[in-house]
Amino acid sequence: MADADGSMMRASVEEILGVEPAGADCFIGGARDVNHIGHVFGGRLVAQALMSAVRTVEAMPPTSLHSYFLAPALASVPIEYRVTRLRDSRRFANRQVLAVQDGQPVFTLACQFHAPEDGFIHQAATMPDVPPPEDVPTLQQFVREHEDRLNFAAIRNFSGALPMEMRVIAPEAYFLDRLERPVRDFWFRLPGAAAVDDPRAQACLLAYGSDYWLAGVSATPHGFPTNSAELLISSLDHALWFHRPVRCDQWFLHHTESPSATDGLGFTRGQIFDRDGRLMASTAQECLLRRLRPGSQASGETK
Template structure:
């Protein structure tokens, strides 16, 4: 997904519950059908939904093991009016590992492909070299919608359009003025997020799928922050091309998580973003990567 959605798309996404995100039905063999739902900024299927449902389809073919990593490519826009078929290929199964490839198909056309790995936990070395940024707790940070509503007289129209309404996840941005008003020299931004509806989900592997859904939100746009307003507008197009996610420990998505994102590089029309997701205790629970199309649009006539 790109960096934001229209108010209409955001409202539709907000109505998607955790149960709906995880709603796939078996279709014979290693095939599953998922509803399209979850609209993004241009009216197609939100990328995080493709990632989450493809991963869940793989989970349904693996006994017990939790997912440890995934990498997906967005091949073509998925239409919200059509069901999505997830075709799972069992690449390898061993005592400790399983590998799956999932292809999401609409009307015979591949729109998304995912490779993922599962691993049975075992005793081993433990360390964490990544430090959680020193940021205010979520209770002391305004929601993104509230910030936009309170500062509408100072904001670009695209910010008001994309962020004043409901969003797919509950999100509280740290120092939002840094990228709404300024062009920060360092392409970095942090935000708290959670999916309150995940409280009803007990299965840790389904929680991992919900994290996959949420991890796609507001990641790619960090690569635009030094150059222009970091959301889709009449002068800037951001569109995700791939998505990578590594799970370091079990997580609950109904609890607050901090996504620390930055962009090491952008060139040749592409932006590259990396992220680290921490829980409130400062434990690194996941790492993310994403490449996006980062295109400056010509002025409207």
């Protein structure tokens, strides 16, 4: 859902996870929160499709998902999630989910579940050395304090409510300058997740949050990373690997980078750490990264 200025309102946990049975392996989800270009926020599709799959699997937690955004989803039309059972074994389950509006596919997701077992453990990833979230201003606070130095798109898209609580590391580096290296870090959390006891529902909430602000890092060397009259950023896919159980009311650091952009596409990847430096999840995404012709319109970074 959007504020009058076009910014995103923070969805409640109940709205994010809200899918209702509508037949055998079929669920209906709401689509109230939208991104800055007026379509259903991609994280909502990922979270609700995963929650629909969870409803068809006994006990096992999800370990990974791979998804594609096929067409813009409209906030005014309910979304039907059709689950296909691909595998059920003693340790693994696989599901495919197709999201449909008015009979047309808008999103597809494949996911895997795995029963935890004893195994090898290592972590080679190192969390960046950044200030704790308490020492970092909120994104809205930074934007409002620097309105006189920011362009209209930045003020419109980031001064209002966001889908989750965000604290961005060194925001001046890409709000006021142009990054030479396409890397950015930010803390995020969903405070409403404190009321959620189900670990698999917490995984769905992480899927929701993992989609936000991932694609735009691929634009940082080329211009201000938000949709505007000059730039279009639109996610094409989203992948997520869960490494450990999560609690989304706690702070996570999303370390994002873009190794490549070419032929109108930007590729990004991310690592999600908890405050103790444990790698909780990994992300990857490809987006459409397009410089708009004069007269074209786009109203906000979609992810």
